[in-house]
Amino acid sequence: MTDQARHPQAAIPGKPTAASRTTLSHIMTHNDTNLLGTVHGGVIMKLVDDAAGAVAGRHSGGPAVTASMDEMVFLEPVRVGDLVHVKAQVNWTGRTSMEVGVRVLAERWNESTPAQQVGSAYLVFAAVDADGKPRMVPEVLPETGRDKRRYQEAQIRRTHRLARRRAIKELRDRRAAEGIED
Numbered sequence: 001m002t003d004q005a006r007h008p009q010a011a012i013p014g015k016p017t018a019a020s021r022t023t024l025s026h027i028m029t030h031n032d033t034n035l036l037g038t039v040h041g042g043v044i045m046k047l048v049d050d051a052a053g054a055v056a057g058r059h060s061g062g063p064a065v066t067a068s069m070d071e072m073v074f075l076e077p078v079r080v081g082d083l084v085h086v087k088a089q090v091n092w093t094g095r096t097s098m099e100v101g102v103r104v105l106a107e108r109w110n111e112s113t114p115a116q117q118v119g120s121a122y123l124v125f126a127a128v129d130a131d132g133k134p135r136m137v138p139e140v141l142p143e144t145g146r147d148k149r150r151y152q153e154a155q156i157r158r159t160h161r162l163a164r165r166r167a168i169k170e171l172r173d174r175r176a177a178e179g180i181e182d
């Protein structure tokens with residue numbers, strides 16, 4: 001088997017991480033609050049999905065859909081009047097999927113104090129064709145030492161995601177085979 005048959009995406013030129021890295025910035029207003037008066041986590045999650053989706057689309061050169069979002073971490077509350085920056089980049093690519101890493105930073109909109117990290121997340125996007133079927137993505141080419149570390153860490157998460165899915169499927173199949181009803 002040729003290299004191209006084994007790794008068909010080798011036919012698509014790879015893209016450096018920096019080519020699709022994106023920052024989405026947004027000022028938080030009273031429309032964004034929860035019942036406690038701080039910013040609703042779902043508002044932040046939407047910004048995270050939006051930024052990651054832009055990155056996945058730019059990297060894959062077309063539409064991409066969110067397949068999963070994991071390890072969404074909220075480190076500090078976000079407040080009305082915070083200017084939130086959502087920084088996203090492709091950490092890793094598979095055949096048709098990409099892991100996008102996102103960091104969320106916040107600073108007061110009218111102060112020159114440094115922005116503080118308030119959250120982070122990892123999302124998997126699948127590139128899709130016009131029929132919504134997965135299509136191949138260019139390989140991401142990590143450039144800096146930090147990009148390379150993120151690539152390696154993303155591979156670890158990928159291994160764990162697949163192992164977890166497989167283990168749960170096996171358990172469910174076993175229970176179904178034993179006639180156990182939920």
Ligand SMILES: CC(C)(COP(=O)(O)OP(=O)(O)OC[C@H]1O[C@@H](n2cnc3c(N)ncnc32)[C@H](O)[C@@H]1OP(=O)(O)O)[C@@H](O)C(=O)NCCC(=O)NCCS
Nearest residue numbers: 065066067068093094095096097098124126128132134161
């Ligand atoms: C994501 C989707 C395209 C996957 O389709 P599928 O028929 O299951 O295709 P595959 O099993 O070949 O998966 C495609 C890729 O996505 C990855 N993937 C699929 N589901 C995943 C999950 N839950 N977590 C992580 N990766 C996942 C696969 O590992 C594969 O990656 P690879 O080609 O790099 O190895 C399909 O499930 C879908 O359209 N989901 C809805 C997406 C959507 O509407 N998102 C918005 C949410 S509101």
